[in-house]
């Protein structure tokens with residue numbers, strides 16, 4: 308038995324978040340993933356709301372889940388009708404889940420204004436709905452909506468609503484901070500009070516409107532709840548729900564409270580990214596535990612200590628949640644950042660202290676001009692190799708011409724380049740959707756005979772940032788390019804007051820770095836003695 312059950316509502320409350328919508332099939336994929344990781348409950352949707360949620364409940368029946376119990380969500384019956392005649396409840400029963408979770412009103416203010424019924428009728432609605440669903444063979448969880456607001460306004464009535472749920476036969480009563488406005492000390496005090504009054508196992512469901520949903524959920528566990536409801540990445544209505552991706556490792560590592568099996572914790576980073584991918588949301592880089600920046604170290608002072616002992620600036624080892632440590636190169640770096648990178652890239656042997664200081668100064672000077680190596684590890688490594696390992700790009704530009712022509716209202720772009728590729732002069736031209744695309748096409752064309760591998764490299768992101776807007780169209784721009792080969796991705800940078808030149812620098816670095824990666828991969832395969840492990844980027 309776990310100490311705390313994890314109840315995931317990504318597929319219901321998560322989809323109440325702005326911009327979040329899953330297809331029925333994607334919902335099934337998420338449910339199966341949560342099941343595989345040992346989540347205890349997966350709330351699949353609101354069957355009384357829409358056909359897609361009903362479809363999910365049909366689809367999920369085709370799968371045998373190993374750990375999770377699927378639950379369906381709905382409300383208490385409408386005022387003045389029989390539970391058996393309520394359309395929402397009919398759909399809830401039709402969903403055919405072992406568990407039904409219903410929400411009901413706790414706050415007298417809501418009963419009066421939202422339901423527009425009497426306090427007594429609300430108590431009957433709660434008790435009769437729970438009892439009816441139980442009679443239909445479902446285990447019933449009762450979500451006490453606005454519990455903490457209701458308790459603050461009229462604690463006697465709020466407790467009476469919980470007793471109505473208990474009398475109807477609820478198996479769990481979940482206290483909800485629906486508006487997300489309550490503070491952690493209050494949550495602890497109120498949950499402790501309720502635990503003394505109500506003899507049904509309690510749960511917690513918090514929203515994040517004061518950025519406290521995780522803290523409030525942890526306080527509720529401290530006060531004795533056995534179930535925590537929340538969503539992956541904290542998706543949900545308004546500012547979101549309690550983020551299970553933070554709650555689960557905090558329970559495990561900070562409080563030694565078991566929830567999902569310990570072996571699943573290393574999968575949390577992957578789970579977070581899997582769900583953000585299906586939700587079509589950018590992963591949040593500063594997300595605790597699993598974000599790309601959660602263990603990214605930038606300040607030289609931090610990196611210096613980290614090299615001596617990682618615990619100096621990390622609250623846990625990143626690998627425990629499937630994340631990894633990163634060190635960034637920037638104007639805030641010290642020599643320690645370089646030393647860390649050398650270790651990471653197996654490149655540092657024999658570099659003198661003075662040379663490190665010189666390279667660091669050069670990097671800081673370049674950052675002052677507008678370069679940014681944080682997102683351009685490819686460009687950084689090329690500089691490192693040029694400075695200390697005699698690296699020379701296998702190609703160089705001799706001549707470049709860009710033609711832009713407006714014909715019959717359409718703009719045509721063409722790039723003509725003359726290059727030296729491995730000592731051979733190559734002259735090519737290519738068209739493109741715009742001058743940068745034409746440039747990219749011409750560069751690839753020039754290289755394709757000597758380096759057919761270039762075909763595998765695709766530009767996956769291209770960002771231009773104007774560095775000093777007040778200079779208008781004369782301003783210096785920074786171009787950041789991300790390139791991938793279907794397996795890994797790497798960033799490169801270019802800076803100039805001419806956007807074409809900045810783009811060219813970033814493109815050249817992207818291809819040169821891609822070739823270097825492949826070359827070293829081949830050498831890796833060639834066996835011991837080869838230069839190893841060049842790339843540590845996003846794979």
Ligand SMILES: CC(=O)SCCNC(=O)CCNC(=O)[C@H](O)C(C)(C)COP(=O)(O)OP(=O)(O)OC[C@H]1O[C@@H](n2cnc3c(N)ncnc32)[C@H](O)[C@@H]1OP(=O)(O)O
Pocket residue numbers: 320323353355356357382383384385386410411412421422423452485544
């Ligand atoms: C705290 C939460 O997050 S609860 C979950 C909220 N989630 C959603 O609302 C998403 C899904 N919702 C829906 O698809 C729709 O709102 C439906 C199908 C549930 C209802 O649609 P409609 O019948 O058109 O009603 P509408 O959405 O306009 O209003 C909600 C109704 O539910 C009633 N209601 C609200 N809470 C409860 C409750 N606990 N028990 C019974 N009725 C309730 C409201 O009083 C209102 O009734 P009214 O139409 O008589 O004024």
Ligand SMILES: CC(=O)C(=O)O
Pocket residue numbers: 320410450451452453483484485486512514
């Ligand atoms: C039940 C629910 O989603 C809430 O109270 O926020």
